[in-house]
Amino acid sequence: MNITVLGCGALGQVWLAALLSQGHQVQGWLRVPQDTFVFNLVNLDGSKVQHRVQANSLPQLAQCDLLLVTLKAWQVSNAVKSLAPHLPPSCPILLIHNGMGTLEELRQLANPLLMGVTTHAARRDGNQVIHVASGTTHIGPGNKQGEAWSEMADVLQPVLPDVAWHDVIRAACWRKLTVNCVINPLTALYDCPNGGLKAFPEHINAICSEVALVMEREGFHISQENLVSYVNQVIDNTAENISSMLQDVRIQRHTEIDYITGYLLQRGRAHGISLPHNSHLYEQIKRKENDYERLGT
Numbered sequence: 001m002n003i004t005v006l007g008c009g010a011l012g013q014v015w016l017a018a019l020l021s022q023g024h025q026v027q028g029w030l031r032v033p034q035d036t037f038v039f040n041l042v043n044l045d046g047s048k049v050q051h052r053v054q055a056n057s058l059p060q061l062a063q064c065d066l067l068l069v070t071l072k073a074w075q076v077s078n079a080v081k082s083l084a085p086h087l088p089p090s091c092p093i094l095l096i097h098n099g100m101g102t103l104e105e106l107r108q109l110a111n112p113l114l115m116g117v118t119t120h121a122a123r124r125d126g127n128q129v130i131h132v133a134s135g136t137t138h139i140g141p142g143n144k145q146g147e148a149w150s151e152m153a154d155v156l157q158p159v160l161p162d163v164a165w166h167d168v169i170r171a172a173c174w175r176k177l178t179v180n181c182v183i184n185p186l187t188a189l190y191d192c193p194n195g196g197l198k199a200f201p202e203h204i205n206a207i208c209s210e211v212a213l214v215m216e217r218e219g220f221h222i223s224q225e226n227l228v229s230y231v232n233q234v235i236d237n238t239a240e241n242i243s244s245m246l247q248d249v250r251i252q253r254h255t256e257i258d259y260i261t262g263y264l265l266q267r268g269r270a271h272g273i274s275l276p277h278n279s280h281l282y283e284q285i286k287r288k289e290n291d292y293e294r295l296g297t
């Protein structure tokens, strides 16, 4: 297949390398246009490989069979809207990011839209990216046109296993949103690796209890206990990780809080539910973010 990866950060590089290894024709799409993109990846087995791929070719985009978007949530809709006119109208667009809300922003898009959440983890380390944990990527339709694309899971499964298709992807998105509502803001506030959150069970319970209320109104019945146990499992499995939000805060980059806790609060408002614990966390992260963004760093 002819695949363009939009967003060549840590996860995008893992996908680019995996697609190359399966013989797909790939290119990267970079914010600052370049003819080629060179990157160094440390694989799960510790082997290091330098890859070189084509980049920012409009003719290749016009032949694209899949646009894979691995940008941060807040970058997605502007970037996708600007590339969509150059894609074949039938080309599916698969979004893989933390948080929710981008499907609503891309409601007008005519192309088939697919949504994905992943437990693969990768991080930047100097001039290389390390694929730190294998996982599962759950994908499913993000709009009506996307409903016919279940075979995409079969195409992507050999590339970066596991890939699972869900006819209703929102349930998986809400589970991942819960994990991110707990781990991301708390690690950013306490400046600790994910495992450090084991010291704050009351915070975890309070966040999950509010998420469960909103999920119930969204049509997903799940208990607070079930959410807490899932979040604790992720905390144990990623104990050494520095969450993406803590990484963002440490380098004073815009965070995904508006698409994580912000999305939860937006859905809470739509259902008339107040979420004091999550509102407070949201305000604390926004204050931090505003402080460094105001200083223009």
Ligand code: KPL
Binding pocket: 098, 179, 180, 183, 184, 194, 234, 238, 241, 242, 243, 244, 245
């Ligand atoms: O998705 C993550 C992130 O850091 O953004 C988790 C699952 C919390 C792993 O660190």
